[in-house]
Amino acid sequence: MRKLMSFMKLSLVVILIPAHVGTGAEKRTKIERQTPLVYINTLFENGSPLHWEIQPDGTILISLMYDHERSSLNRASGHWHFQVRAEAGSDLTLVLQNFYNIWNGMPARPANGNTSCYASQDGQNWTSILTERIEDERLRIRIHMESDSLYVARLEPYRVSDLEQLLDTIRDHPLVKIAEIGKTVEGRPLEIVRVGHANAPHRIFIRGRAHAWEPGGNWVIQGLINNALRSDQKSRRLLDTYCLYILPMANKDRVARGGTRFNMRGMDLNRKWDKPADPDLAPENAALEAWLDRMIKRGFKPHLAIDFHNDGGGNLHIARPNVNLESYLANMERFEHLLRKHTWFTEGSTGSNFRNPGSIGGGLLERFGIDAVVYELNANWIEGLQKVPLGRDWELLGRQLHNVFYEYFHRD
Ligand SMILES: [Zn+2]
Structure with missing residues (x-):
């Protein structure tokens, strides 16, 4: 019987753990919207795999993913091509990161002060836009949404x-x-x-x-x-x-x-x-x-x-x-x-x-x-x-x- 009691106690504890977490909702605050709702689409031809998240200050942080070479330490992440969906008329700041490439076994950096970047409303007609190199080897890009869609790419794509x-x-x-x-x-x-x-x-x-x-x-x-x-x-x-x-x-x-x-x-x-x-x-x-x-x-x-x-x-x-x-x-x-x-x-x-x-x-x-x-x-x-x-x-x-x-x- 004592054994059963202690088992039940244990069970109660086990059950109570998620319940306790559930009632801790007062610690979580609703994420306030500090930037227009944004969606980054990469699921199209030549779209680049990446992670993205909206930072507390409204910046959209885009983490490029490295390509890795087989049997070596070499890696590269110089390509980006994605579609931004956001409210027409909004101004957005994008920050791209993960530029710590390795080339011929040596550290290399594809992002420089003059790294070019391009934008297009329709994916066909492209214009160059400015990039700005900021701390931690990141690139900052500011865009204005003329409509609710804008393609952004490293270079004018050829698919x-x-x-x-x-x-x-x-x-x-x-x-x-x-x-x-x-x-x-x-x-x-x-x-x-x-x-x-x-x-x-x-x-x-x-x-x-x-x-x-x-x-x-x-x-x-x-x-x-x-x-x-x-x-x-x-x-x-x-x-x-x-x-x-x-x-x-x-x-x-x-x-x-x-x-x-x-x-x-x-x-x-x-x-x-x-x-x-x-x-x-x-x-x-x-x-x-x-x-x-x-x-x-x-x-x-x-x-x-x-x-x-x-x-x-x-x-x-x-x-x-x-x-x-x-x-x-x-x-x-x-x-x-x-x-x-x-x-x-x-x-x-x-x-x-x-x-x-x-x-x-x-x-x-x-x-x-x-x-x-x-x-x-x-x-x-x-x-x-x-x-x-x-x-x-x-x-x-x-x-x-x-x-x-x-x-x-x-x-x-
Ligand atoms: Zn090459």
Whole structure:
């Protein structure tokens, strides 16, 4: 009986615990509304995964989520793309955090004093907005709600659907051939877009979007393709000289899902190019390598390769693997000179001390004998145009590239 009593006492205590918490409601106060009701939507194509909360002072704190690289400490969180829903006419302050990136094993910070940011009412027409770097490596953004919806993004987005739209408009053109060379981790098709005549005397390979947060290359590629397919005499003359082979969006899965850098299996598609790619972990690179092997076997080795990226510097990254670099460096010098001559490029190339081990530039040169360069389009500022970049500025560079290529192959 005593046992039963003590059991009941125990039970009572157990039951009373939640009851006690329940009656402690006097300690909880209703959250007062100090800011207009806000909802942050990220569940759309290229929307970035994040946490958000409204701070006591009404600020909306947005915590970006890091992408992590497999088998390393590297992590990245430079992409953001979200839709703010709030009362029309309201003014909001957003604070973005989690910029403690690790790059090549070293602390790195994607947010700077001049970090660019863009806003759009409809997700199609974008304007740049100011960011302000504040304490604890955070970025403050102030927005005004013209309507009850505003998209905010790190850079003017170029989505998988934008690429599909471009490919649909050119697919039937007699100078275009689109070939699927493999699939991404999630099964999205990886295509090589050939623009021009396969039997042209020179070939250029271009890759875009190895890193998901970097849409610049896609805009360049769009300008390049559209200009090549104009039916005037000049375009015909250009395409009699060289043929373009373009892998427009290498990291499609992460573009679709709003990731920053790595593919779905945590692989960096601009690393480990010093040896063959693992087809399970990085099928995007394995497919590209297999395609390059086939091209070379058939006698169609590209003469020049460009891998487009975005960063805060805007430089050409000249590879320096352990091979004879004489003709390569001379060609890259010519390429840089022609870029300055025919496009808005002014940023120059990285110096002789620059090393970025395992990047595609060195890999294509060392393993495939292809003159290859990484072009990092400055994400924050175009010095040559004195403005923050929009998609159309990068499209302009794509159009201007044709004169660069033409002169590059006409050496006299
Ligand atoms: Zn990159």
